[in-house]
Amino acid sequence: xxxxxxxxxxxxxxxxxxxxxxxxxxxxxxxxxxxxxxxxxxxxxxxxxxxxxxxxxxxxxxxxxxxxxxxxxxxxxxxxxxxxxxxxxxxxxxxxxxxxxxxxxxxxxxxxxxxxxxxxxxxxxxxxxxxxxxxxxxxxxxxxxxxxxxxxxxxxxxxxxxxxxxxxxxxxxxxxxxxxxxxxxxxxxxxxxxxxxxxxxxxxxxxxxxxxxxxxxxxxxxxxxxxxxxxxxxxxxxxxxxxxxxxxxxxxxxxxxxxxx
Numbered sequence: 001x002x003x004x005x006x007x008x009x010x011x012x013x014x015x016x017x018x019x020x021x022x023x024x025x026x027x028x029x030x031x032x033x034x035x036x037x038x039x040x041x042x043x044x045x046x047x048x049x050x051x052x053x054x055x056x057x058x059x060x061x062x063x064x065x066x067x068x069x070x071x072x073x074x075x076x077x078x079x080x081x082x083x084x085x086x087x088x089x090x091x092x093x094x095x096x097x098x099x100x101x102x103x104x105x106x107x108x109x110x111x112x113x114x115x116x117x118x119x120x121x122x123x124x125x126x127x128x129x130x131x132x133x134x135x136x137x138x139x140x141x142x143x144x145x146x147x148x149x150x151x152x153x154x155x156x157x158x159x160x161x162x163x164x165x166x167x168x169x170x171x172x173x174x175x176x177x178x179x180x181x182x183x184x185x186x187x188x189x190x191x192x193x194x195x196x197x198x199x200x201x202x203x204x205x206x207x208x209x210x211x212x213x214x215x216x217x218x219x220x221x222x223x224x225x226x227x228x229x230x231x232x233x234x235x236x237x238x239x240x241x242x243x244x245x246x247x248x249x250x251x252x253x254x255x256x257x258x259x260x261x
Contacts, residue, residue, distance in 0.1 A: 016032045016033060016034065018030040018032055018041065018043060019031055019032060019033055019070060021043060022070070022073070022075075024050060024075075024078045024079065024081075024082055025049045025082055027046065027047050027049050028043050028044060029041075029042075029043075029048065029049065029050055029078065030042065030043040031070050033066070033067075033068065034059075035066050036057075036059040036060070036064055037057075037058045037059050037060060037061060037064060037065060037068045038062070038073075039055065039056065039057050039059075040055070040058065040078075040081075041054065041055055041056075042054035042055070042126060042201065042202075042205060043205070044205055044206065044208075045202060045205045045206070045207065045208050045212075046129075046208065047126060047128045047129070048126035049078075049081070049082035049085060050078060050082055050085065051081070051085065051126065052085060052088070052122070052123040052198065053126065053197065053198050053201060054126045054198065054201040054202060055201060056081065058073070061077075089123065089127060089135075092120060092123065092135070093131065093135065093138065095116060096120055096135070096138030096139070096141075097138065100112070100113055100116075100145065100152075102151060105157070106150070106151055106152070106153060106154060107154045107157055107161055107166075109151055109152045110146065110152055110153055110154040110170075111154075113142050113145065114146065114169070114173055116138075116139070116142055117139045117142045117143050117146070117173065117176060118139075118176070118196075120135040120136065120139035120142075121136065121139045121176060121179070121180065121196065122196055122197060122199070123198065124136045124139070124183075125198045125199055125202040126198060126202065129213070132215075133215045133216075136183060136184070136215070136217075137215075137217060139180060140177070140180045140217050141218050141220070143173055143174075143176055143177045143180065144220050146173045147173065147174055153166075153170055154166040154170060172195075175193070176193075179193065179196075180217070183212075184214060184216070184217045185214055186211055186212045186213060186214040188203070188207065188211070191203060
C-alpha cells in the first residue's frame with residue numbers, strides 16, 4: 001500500500017516551506033523536509049507523476065532522519081514512483097473498461113461499483129490529462145449504471161445497512177454524478193465534496209491560468225437489459241433475506257437499464 005493511502009492525506013498544507021522543486025517527466029514535484037525524512041507535494045494543479053493524491057510521504061525511504069536533503073533523492077527513485085503510479089492507473093483503467101461483475105447481492109454490487117467510482121474520481125485530479133478524461137468517463141458510466149440499474153442499488157439486507165443508510169448511499173452516488181458533469185464543463189469553482197480527498201488537495205492549489213479544460217462524457221442510452229454476467233453468490237457471515245434472490249429475478253428483466261458497456 002502506498003504511503004498516501006496509509007495516511008489518507010492529499011496535498012496537505014504544511015508549515016514547512018517547499019525546499020526544492022524536482023522535475024519529473026516535465027512536471028514540478030515539490031520537496032519538503034520533515035522530522036521523518038521529507039515529503040513530496042504538488043505545487044500546482046495538473047498531473048503529479050509520483051502520487052495519485054498530490055502527496056507522497058518519504059518516511060523511511062531514506063532513513064528516519066530529519067536532515068534528508070533534496071540531493072539525497074536520486075532521479076531514479078522519483079522515476080520509480082512515477083512508474084508505480086502508471087501501473088496502478090493502468091489497472092484501474094482496465095477495470096473501468098470491463099463490464100462490472102453482477103452478483104446476486106445487490107448491496108455487494110453497489111459497494112463494488114461505488115468504490116471504483118470514487119477511486120476513479122479521486123485519481124483523476126492529479127492524473128495526466130488523457131488519463132483524467134478516461135478515469136472520469138469511466139466513473140461516469142459506472143455512476144450512471146448505479147443510478148439506473150436496481151441490481152446495483154443497495155438494499156437493506158445487512159444490520160449495518162438500514163433503509164435510511166441505503167437511501168443515503170444511493171443519493172451520495174447520484175451526487176457524484178452531478179459532480180462529474182460539473183467537472184466535464186470545466187466548473188472547478190465550488191469547493192469539492194469532503195469525501196473527495198484528492199479534490200480537497202487539488203482545490204488548495206492555485207487555479208490554472210485559463211481554467212480547466214472541459215471534456216466530453218460518454219453517451220448513455222436506455223434499454224431493457226445490460227445482459228451482465230451473473231457471478232455465483234459467495235456465502236457470507238451476515239444474515240441474508242431468502243426472498244432477495246427471488247425478488248431480484250422477478251424484477252430485473254422489467255427494469256429500464258443503461259447501455260454503458
